[in-house]
Amino acid sequence: MTASTTLTERRRLGRLKVSGIGLGTQTMPGNLYGPVTSRKDMVALVRTAVDQGVTFFDSAEAYGPFEAERILGEGVRGVRDDVVIATKFGWNIDPDTGQQLGGLNSQPDHIRRAVDGMLRRLRTDRIDLLYQHRVDPTVPIEDVADTIKDLVRAGKVLHWGLSEPGPQTVRRAHAVHPLAAIQNEYSMVWRGPEEQILPLCRELGIGFVCWAPLAYGFTTGTINPYTRFVPGDFRPALPRNSAENMPANMPLVQLLLDWGVRKGATPAQISLAWLRAQQPWIVPIPSTTRLSHLLENIGTEEVTFSSEELRELTTALDAITIQGARLPAGVLRLSGVEAPPRPR
DSSP: OOOOSOOOOEEEETTEEEESSOEEOTTTTSSSBSOOSOHHHHHHHHHHHHHTTOOEEEOOTTTTTTHHHHHHHHHTTTOGGGSEEEEEEOEEEOTTTOOEEEEEOOOHHHHHHHHHHHHHHHTOSOEEEEEESSOOTTSOHHHHHHHHHHHHHTTSEEEEEEESBOHHHHHHHHHHSOOSEEEEEOSSSOOGGGTTHHHHHHHHTOEEEEESTTTTTGGGTOOOTTOOOOTTBOGGGSGGGSTTTHHHHHHHHHHHHHHHHHHTOOHHHHHHHHHHHHOTTEEEOOBOSOHHHHHHHHGGGGOOOOHHHHHHHHHHHHTOOOOSOSSOHHHHTTSSBOOOOOOO
16 A cells, blocks of 8 residues: 555644645755755645645745745645645744844744745745744744734735644633644654643644654654665754664564554555544644655555554554654754743
8 A cells, every 4th residue: 555546535723624644845945854856856746746635735934944935836836726835934034035043033023024925935825824933932922923813814824823832832822813733743753742732732623733744754664773864864863863772763663564564554654644543633744855755645545543453553652662852952942832921
C-alpha cells in the first residue's frame, strides 16, 4: 500500500475544512535537508498534490526566508479557490529584504507589514489560516489577537492559530478571537502535546496540526545509526540522532516495520495513520520534496486501525522511551512560551 488515487477525507480545524493530510513546504527551499533538485520541480510537486486531492498547504515567511511562499503561490496559481493556504509570521525578518534580524517580532505594525508581503508572494488576496510562528515573550497575546481581528475585518486573513504556544496563551488568545488551529510538533517520537495541548484543543473546539509528523524522517524507517546525511542537512544536530542516542531509539523503527508488514503499509504510513487515529480534528502536514514520498503520504488515507489494533499499537509505543531531546536547546526554549500580560 504505497499510494492512493486521491485524498477524499476532509477534516475540521475550527470552522475551516481541509484535506485529512496536508503538505508542508518547509523543505522546499532546500535549506533544511540539503539542496533540492530545482524550484520548478517544487512548483510541480505542489500542483501534483492539488491533483491528488490535497487541499491544505502549510508555509511560513521564515522558510527560505520567503521562498517557500513564492513556490506555493506559483504552485496553486489557477486553483487558488480550491485550496486552503496556511502561513506564519513571528520571526524578526525584514519584510522587504528577507534578512533575518534575530529573535522574534510580533509587534502589531510588523505583523501587518509581514502579512502584506505574504499576500504578494502567495499571489492571493487572503490567507486562509495565519499562525503566530512562535509566541513573542515581549508582546501580550491580546495585542496580537487584536491585530489579527483587524486583518480579518480587512479581509486579508480568514482564520488564525498559534504554533508551539503555552496553554494559558491559548486560552487568552482564543478569548479575544477564536483560534482555528494549534500547530505543534507531534509524532510517535514526540508526544508532548498529549499532556496539555490536545485536551485543551478538545475543550475549546480548536483543530490541531502536526508539524514534523514523521519526526524529520525518523519514523519512515530510512534513518539508522549508519545513516550519513548530506552537507546542509540539519538532522545531525538533533539530540535524538546522536551516536549515543540513535541505537537506543531503533526499537520504535522496528515497531513501525513490524506493523507495516502487518498492515501492508510503509512505516511512514503507519506513523501518519496513528496520528490521524488520535482525533478526527488532527491533521498531519508532512513536508517533502519528492513525488514518491508525497504519494506515499497520501496513501496513508487507506490505512486504518480497529479499536483493538490502535490500543495494541499505542501500548507498544508507550513501552518505548525515546532518548534525546526533540530539538536543540536554543530552539526548545521558544516552545511552550506564555505571552506576557497586557498592561493594565
